[in-house]
Amino acid sequence: MKIKLNVWRQDGPTDQGRFEHHHVDCTEDMSFLEMFDTLNERLISAGESPVAFDHDCREGICGMCSMVIDGLPHGPQKGTTTCQLHMRQFADGDEITVEPFRARAFKVLKDLVVDRSPLDRVQQAGGYISVSTGAPPDANALPIGKATADEAFDYAACIGCGACVAACPNASAMLFSSAKVAHLALLPQGRVERTTRVTRMVQAMEHEGFGGCTNHGECEASCPKEISVDAIAMLNREVMAANLSPR
Amino acid sequence: MKLDSKIPSGPVEDAWNSHKFNLRLVNPANKRKHRVIVVGSGLAGASAAASLGELGYDVDCFCFQDSPRRAHSIAAQGGINAAKNYQNDGDSVYRLFYDTVKGGDFRAREANVYRLAQVSVNIIDQCVAQGVPFAREYGGVLANRSFGGAQVSRTFYARGQTGQQLLLGAYAALNRQIDTGKVTMHTRTEMLDLVVVDGHARGIITRDLITGEISRHAADAVCLATGGYGNVFFLSTNAKGSNVTASFRCYKRGAGFANPCFTQIHPTCIPVSGHYQSKLTLMSESLRNDGRVWVPRDPKDVEKTPKDIPEAERYYYLEERYPSFGNLVPRDVASRAAKKVCDDGLGVGHVVDGQRNAVYLDFSDAIKRDGREVIADRYGNLFDMYERISGDSPYETPMKIFPAVHYTMGGLWVDYNLMSNLPGLHVLGEANFSDHGANRLGASALMQGLADGYFVLPYTIGNYLATAHQGPVDTSHPAFDAAEAEVRAKSQKLLSVGGATPVDQFHRELGKIMWEYCGMSRTEEGLKKALELIPALRARFWSDVAVPGGDEELNPWFEKAGRVADFLEFAEIMVHDALERAESCGGHFRAEYQTGEGEALRRDDDFAHAAVWGFEGEGQAPALHKEPLAFDNVKLTTRSYK
Structure with missing residues (x-):
């Protein structure tokens, strides 16, 4: 199949950037990134500059790949990362526009590569349970109901890709942050620090330049792990509880 | 090369406990004076960096990805073994030990494997305390399943994303130490060389993958947790960035590489x-x-x-x-x-x-x-x-x-303390060689990565730091000058080739050679052919590789070229090892050595050893050293799954 690609090129954070146009021959069994590999090998052989993009596991779990494809973070297929998107989702002759994840907090480093380290710093602001390596109680000493464990897992499944931020009109990191807050608040081990955790993580989000949540729901629609916006409701309840609790 | 495995004497059941007692300790007030470098942030690296930070050491952790959470441990699906015997189906530490030694086709070190089985139970407790959402039964207790050839249900899992959940647990522990300032995290930073001073590993040279800046980092010990070398085959289940460079640089600085031909095909x-x-x-x-x-x-x-x-x-x-x-x-x-x-x-x-x-x-x-x-x-x-x-x-x-x-059982040689033959260089997780022998059992990689990082290295590194008696070294030492100069020279060499063939094409060709001649089934003839093909491909690489852009910018193709250059040298050591090991065992199948029914034929009299390869200089064949393996507890038998 033949694809016309409009791809964002930007030399560095201060470069203004521009779209570049390419025609790519590919097959429907190729992944979207293999289509980019094909383009890049051709550009390198021709002595032209290849397109930089982030990727690593190519199994949809490391969260390193990004790209906004035809206006949608990770492209048109629901619950699918860019690396798992295959060309059979497109038709011969399609024109596809590819841009980086754009958000105030995410600096474009080069072409489609952005700096998502602000997400790490939000996690570092208490997105953990304070337990040191040692001899904790036996794992079965604390029974946790299956439904609770499953729900905590649903939120823990976040891969930290930042699609929710790229999809949000406010470039908010609410779904990302609330997924961690919800995962830990649901588990008895995480409840001890729940008030300080949510307070610090919300402050860190604001400090990093992420916007506020105004309930658009674009985050849930773009999340490759289909994490529910219920997490955001839970974060809001946790914030309220933290504000009402004695310090 | 001196290979002293430092296996404690006495019964295997007591080895780790008595060894722990005999290890020297670092005074709590002195721990902060020791700087430790951890390269890699997967299960082994993140758990080690976090645990060392908790103990009070001054830790610097490095990863080439944009976040420590992206390390390829995250992709492990199935589960993690632990000898909890929650299912009352006859499991025990001894059985997990036995299964692992036998599953490894008697090419692993008994004492290491026994310790692995022992600490496996602590790992599950630790991870649950961190909030890892393992699968549970309706009554609220943890669920188990049987996995990959085990006849007991000892595998703990979190849907098909066990590696992700365990890594996020270790990542959270690491984040806590970054938050307290005990660990300094260096993301998008790649280790390009090891610095050795007076025979001890004292630092690394890194490249910032965004700016291209080359930096020097000095420390009292270096821990490598940089994963396996499966990408030597080009096509593998590894992440695209997984590479052998850090391990290979250490090999070139004198660390022995053990059993490189032991690769697992999933x-x-x-x-x-x-x-x-x-x-x-x-x-x-x-x-x-x-x-x-x-x-x-x-x-x-x-x-x-x-x-x-x-x-x-x-x-x-x-x-x-x-x-x-x-x-x-x-x-x-x-x-x-x-x-x-x-x-x-x-x-x-x-x-x-x-x-x-x-x-x-x-x-x-x-x-x-x-x-x-x-x-x-x-x-x-x-x-x-x-x-x-x-x-x-x-x-x-x-x-x-x-x-x-899928996985490489071989890796840098380490002693019982997870230290290589280069004092101060510790190697953890898939990057070392010690626990899986010639074949790794399912759900044992996660166990080993976390065992090394949470429960072994934090004890053994203290003994090294307390007994090494090395003076302070800073980055102005001539050894840093020399290592940095070598890194820069290699960069210039890569950029000056000015060829027309993309790096991936060479990598793909190397992969085909390795899959064909050093893959699932190997023969003397094929391996000898590979020893002709690899140097020829390497020569073509150095005369015709196209590396677009420069080294002082974000340049994924330059990074890749450096990694593939190392694979092109490393592949030869793998082939030497496969050729030398004239037997079939585990993942290493030599067509000449099989039973009448086509099963692997081990030759214990000649090959019950770890084959450890040492660097002898550029253009020289590597030298073979051997660590004999003793099987005092698990009797050498032919594996049979009939």
Whole structure:
């Protein structure tokens, strides 16, 4: 199949950037990134500059790949990362526009590569349970109901890709942050620090330049792990509880 | 090269406890004066960096990805073993030890494996305390499953994303130490050399992957947790960035590389669909618990759709050949069996390079027995992933699978303290060689990574720091000047080739050579041929590689060129090792050494040792050293899964 690609090129954070146009021959069994590999090998052989993009596991779990494809973070297929998107989702002759994840907090480093380290710093602001390596109680000493464990897992499944931020009109990191807050608040081990955790993580989000949540729901629609916006409701309840609790 | 394994004397059951007591300690007030470098942030690296930070050491942790959470441990699907015996099915530390030594085909060190089995139980407790959401039963206790050739249910899991959840647990522990300032994290930073001062590992040279800046980092000890070298095959289940460079640089600085030919081919991966293929995707081995593996009995049926092949015409080759283990035989056995039926012309799927290389993994009986919902609950995410990649739904038609390179049991040689023969250089997780022998059992990689990082290194590194008596070293030392100059010279050499062939094409060619001659089945003739082909390919690389851009910018192709240059040298050591080991064991199958029934033929009298290769200088063949392996507890027997 033949694809016309409009791809964002930007030399560095201060470069203004521009779209570049390419025609790519590919097959429907190729992944979207293999289509980019094909383009890049051709550009390198021709002595032209290849397109930089982030990727690593190519199994949809490391969260390193990004790209906004035809206006949608990770492209048109629901619950699918860019690396798992295959060309059979497109038709011969399609024109596809590819841009980086754009958000105030995410600096474009080069072409489609952005700096998502602000997400790490939000996690570092208490997105953990304070337990040191040692001899904790036996794992079965604390029974946790299956439904609770499953729900905590649903939120823990976040891969930290930042699609929710790229999809949000406010470039908010609410779904990302609330997924961690919800995962830990649901588990008895995480409840001890729940008030300080949510307070610090919300402050860190604001400090990093992420916007506020105004309930658009674009985050849930773009999340490759289909994490529910219920997490955001839970974060809001946790914030309220933290504000009402004695310090 | 001096290889002192430092295995404690006395019964294996008491070895670790008595060893821990005999290890020297670092005074709590002095810990902060010791700087430790951890390279890699996967299960081994993140757990080590976090635990060392908690103990009070001053830690610097490095990863090439944009976040420590991206390390490839995250992709592990199936589970983690632990000898908890929660299921009352006869498991014990001793049984896990026994299974691991036997599963490794008697090429692992008994004392290390026993310790691994012992601390496995602590890992589960630790992870639950961190909030890792393992699968649970309705009563609230942890669920277990049987996995990959084990006859007890000792595998803990979190749907098909166990590696992700365990890594996020370690990442959270690491974040806590970053938050307190005990760990300084360096992301998008790649280690390019090891700095050795007075025979001790004292630092590393790194490249900032955004700016290209070369930096020097000095420390009192260096811990390498940089994973395996499966990408030497180009196509593997590893992440695209996984590479051998850090380990290989240490090898060139004097660290021994042990058993490099021990590579694991995983039996259940999605087959290659075309020449553009950039990586292979694993389908968790847990699928073999419910899926039945078969091919058509008649080569004429290979193009038929599976539902048109009646039951009697299906060859359930694992169930027929191995009645007691059936579809759950260990990975090496299952992989070779799949290759054999495909080589015999019974393979299905696309024709690639003149052969159909795929077998069916069929869930229709399981769906009939347990219902679609139960199967979806167990494997839903894997089925979805399969459908996204292949376009077929495993609920409707059997999966097509074929073996792919997955894990490397070989790695830098370490003693019982996880220290290489270079004092101060510690090696953890997949990057070391010690625990899996010639074949790793399913759900044991996560166990080993976390055992090393949480429960072994934090004890043993203290002993080194307390006894090393090395003076302070800073980055102005001449050894840093020399290492940095070498790194810069290699960069210039790469950029000055000015050829026309992209790096990936060389990598792909190297992969083909390795898969063909040093893959699932190896022969003396083929290995000798590889020893001619690899240097020729390397010469072409250095005269014709195209590296676009420069080294003072974000340049993924420059990074890749450096890694492939190292693979092109490292591959030769692997082949030397495979040639030298004139026996078949675990993942290493030499066609000359097989039983009448086509099973692996081990030669314990000559090869019950770890083969450790030492660097002898550029252009020189590596030198072989041996660490003899003693089996005092598990009797040397022929593995049989019949």
